Structures are given as C-alpha cells and as structure tokens.
Amino acid sequence: AQSVTQLDSQVPVFEEAPVELRCNYSSSVSVYLFWYVQYPNQGLQLLLKYLSGSTLVKGINGFEAEFNKSQTSFHLRKPSVHISDTAEYFCAVSEKTSYDKVIFGPGTSLSVIP
Amino acid sequence: AAGVIQSPRHLIKEKRETATLKCYPIPRHDTVYWYQQGPGQDPQFLISFYEKMQSDKGSIPDRFSAQQFSDYHSELNMSSLELGDSALYFCASSPSEAGANVLTFGAGSRLTVL
Numbered sequence: 001a002q003s004v005t006q007l008d009s010q011v012p013v014f015e016e017a018p019v020e021l022r023c024n025y026s027s028s029v030s031v032y033l034f035w036y037v038q039y040p041n042q043g044l045q046l047l048l049k050y051l052s053g054s055t056l057v058k059g060i061n062g063f064e065a066e067f068n069k070s071q072t073s074f075h076l077r078k079p080s081v082h083i084s085d086t087a088e089y090f091c092a093v094s095e096k097t098s099y100d101k102v103i104f105g106p107g108t109s110l111s112v113i114p
Numbered sequence: 115a116a117g118v119i120q121s122p123r124h125l126i127k128e129k130r131e132t133a134t135l136k137c138y139p140i141p142r143h144d145t146v147y148w149y150q151q152g153p154g155q156d157p158q159f160l161i162s163f164y165e166k167m168q169s170d171k172g173s174i175p176d177r178f179s180a181q182q183f184s185d186y187h188s189e190l191n192m193s194s195l196e197l198g199d200s201a202l203y204f205c206a207s208s209p210s211e212a213g214a215n216v217l218t219f220g221a222g223s224r225l226t227v228l
Contacts, residue, residue, distance in 0.1 A: 032215065043204060044157065044219040051216075090156060094215045101147060101170050102206075102215055104156040 002027035004105035023091030034092040118220035139207030
C-alpha cells in the first residue's frame with residue numbers, strides 16, 4: 001500500500017520569499033502524484049499533478065513540483081509567495097491501478113507573513 | 115464549468131441519529147469517492163464507486179453505508195451517529211477514461227454531532 005509523508009507540519013515564510021514544501025512517498029508500484037491546496041473553510045483544489053513525462057510540472061498560482069523517482073519525492077516550490085498563498089497543502093499519491101483511491105499526506109500549513 | 119455538488123453544506127445532528135449526505139458528480143464522471151476530514155486532519159478515504167458498483171473501501175465504519183445511483187449521484191448514509199463523526203465529508207469525482215484518478219472535489223458537507 002502506498003503512503004505519503006510531509007515532514008513539515010507548519011511552514012512560516014515572509015511574503016515574496018521562496019518556499020519549498022516537502023513530500024515523500026512510498027509505494028511498491030508506479031504512482032501518480034498530486035498537490036492539493038485547501039484554503040480555510042473550503043474544499044480541496046488541485047494545484048498540480050504528475051502523471052508521466054517531464055518530471056518538472058507546473059501548476060496554478062505559480063507553483064511547480066519536481067518528481068524525483070530515486071528519492072521518491074515530489075517537493076512543491078514557489079519562487080515568491082503572496083499572502084493569499086496562506087493555506088493547507090496536501091501531497092497525495094495514487095497507484096497506477098485503474099480506479100484506485102488517492103491517499104493524502106498529513107498536510108503542511110503554509111503561513112505567509114507580511 | 116459544472117463542479118461536484120454536495121448537499122447539505124452543513125448538518126447538525128444529535129448522537130444516535132442518522133444522516134444522509136448527497137453528492138452529484140461532474141457530468142460524464144463515472145467514479146465517485148468519499149473522504150472524511152476531521153478537524154486538523156488530512157482527508158481519509160472512506161469508499162468509492164465506479165459505474166454504480168463499489169470499487170474500493172477504506173476506513174469506513176460499519177455504521178456507514180453508501181451507494182451510487184443510475185444517474186451517478188451518490189449518497190453516504192450514516193447511522194447511530196457518534197461525536198467522533200463530526201467532520202467535513204468530501205465527495206470527489208473523476209472520469210475513468212482519464213487514465214489517472216484526477217479528482218475534482220466538492221466543497222464538502224460539514225457534519226456536527228452534538
């Protein structure tokens with residue numbers, strides 16, 4: 001069974017500074033990888049996904065992530081954060097099996113400080 | 115574009131009562147997933163349906179049941195409610211032909227058990 005680890009439960013960062021949110025996964029088979037964002041009192045919104053091809057994927061709101069198979073990582077990065085990026089970020093994984101469920105990591109709370 | 119519709123958005127019940135949550139997937143999405151998110155927790159997979167048949171089962175209590183109907187909408191039925199059932203319940207849908215479970219989430223139904 002697959003699992004997801006997000007080592008940083010909280011990440012404070014100053015506005016306009018760069019940020020990296022770490023994600024590592026474990027699985028015995030090939031996987032799809034996702035980052036979701038959850039703003040306060042809202043649902044989950046897909047930021048970006050890695051299905052195949054280029055290991056560097058770009059998402060919405062200026063975020064990008066890089067899939068590293070050897071390190072089983074899928075870290076999320078943004079070169080310059082805004083106050084509006086304050087939210088909970090979930091890394092998620094799904095095994096490449098049809099109709100398989102998506103498993104979420106514990107989440108990282110990003111707080112952007114003005 | 116049409117999104118995943120969940121109802122009700124908020125629900126307050128007493129212990130030992132029953133509750134039913136409804137989910138209307140995006141048109142032509144034939145796979146539906148239910149997740150439970152407790153306060154400060156990551157979303158936990160409960161159950162999924164593909165073409166009206168249960169496709170996978172997660173940490174869903176025996177007191178809960180769910181089904182997918184001919185129009186692809188799904189209902190999550192919860193009986194003998196406990197205080198610990200208070201949570202956000204998300205429904206997500208995806209098209210099976212996409213080749214990957216790229217989930218689109220609804221806004222969630224917040225259940226409060228008193």
